[in-house]
Amino acid sequence: MKRTIEEHAKRLKLSWIREHYHEVEASSHEEFLFKLFEQEIQQREERKLDLLIRQSSLPDISGRQFDWNGIHLNSELSKEDVLAGRFIERKENLILYGGVGVGKTLLASLCGWNAIHQAQQKVRFYTVAQLVNQLLEANSKGTLGKLYKQIESLDLLILDELGYVPLHKQGAELLFQVLNLCYEQRSVIVTTNLQFGQWNHIFGDPILTEAFIDRLIHYSHLLVFNRESFRHKESLLNR
Numbered sequence: 001m002k003r004t005i006e007e008h009a010k011r012l013k014l015s016w017i018r019e020h021y022h023e024v025e026a027s028s029h030e031e032f033l034f035k036l037f038e039q040e041i042q043q044r045e046e047r048k049l050d051l052l053i054r055q056s057s058l059p060d061i062s063g064r065q066f067d068w069n070g071i072h073l074n075s076e077l078s079k080e081d082v083l084a085g086r087f088i089e090r091k092e093n094l095i096l097y098g099g100v101g102v103g104k105t106l107l108a109s110l111c112g113w114n115a116i117h118q119a120q121q122k123v124r125f126y127t128v129a130q131l132v133n134q135l136l137e138a139n140s141k142g143t144l145g146k147l148y149k150q151i152e153s154l155d156l157l158i159l160d161e162l163g164y165v166p167l168h169k170q171g172a173e174l175l176f177q178v179l180n181l182c183y184e185q186r187s188v189i190v191t192t193n194l195q196f197g198q199w200n201h202i203f204g205d206p207i208l209t210e211a212f213i214d215r216l217i218h219y220s221h222l223l224v225f226n227r228e229s230f231r232h233k234e235s236l237l238n239r
Helices: 002-011 015-023 029-056 079-083 104-119 128-141 144-152 169-182 206-217 230-238
Strands: 093-098 123-127 156-162 187-192 220-225
Touching (some): 029 104, 029 123, 079 104, 093 104, 093 206, 104 123, 123 128, 128 144, 128 156, 128 169, 144 169, 169 187, 169 206, 206 220
Parallel strands (some): 093 187, 093 220, 123 156, 156 187
């Protein structure tokens, strides 16, 4: 009988039950079955969560505290909307604008972690340079469609450090196609240290720049980080 239970559990892909069913104690058949299924579901949820975290490529922000001081939100968005991911449910975008070291990446990452842990949503974190390099490589190998499908499966795409590196024409065009895939279908968080009027320096083409901004700001919220660099402040304190 033991072998039969293990074989059936294996065929049904009930891995926890197959390995641990003999450890479960219960006072009735119903309680025994309930505990088996409860543990199997819990293990599957944990495995799914681990997979979502690995696939997200989010920075490790464990132990770091986020301070809202000096951050200005528009009147339609609250801190709770940001942290609870309500903008993701509405397929809206966030644009985090401010200087270097003010916490833009930290807040974007926090949104990503919350989306995974609170709603098991699919998240992917890229620096803009990383994504553009992947797009160019996929385009040269003929696997661009596969990369686009991965992006289409997301609930939230995080694009970090827009404006730090100017883009070549083909890279800028491919990045625009990614934004097109996300438009009205999934949420995007962009962190940038440049005002919109300076984005032409990134894309090198005023028409493409205008089209990119137009797609991004539609259904979006701007968060302005009007404060000093934490890294600069820590450096001064250490001195």
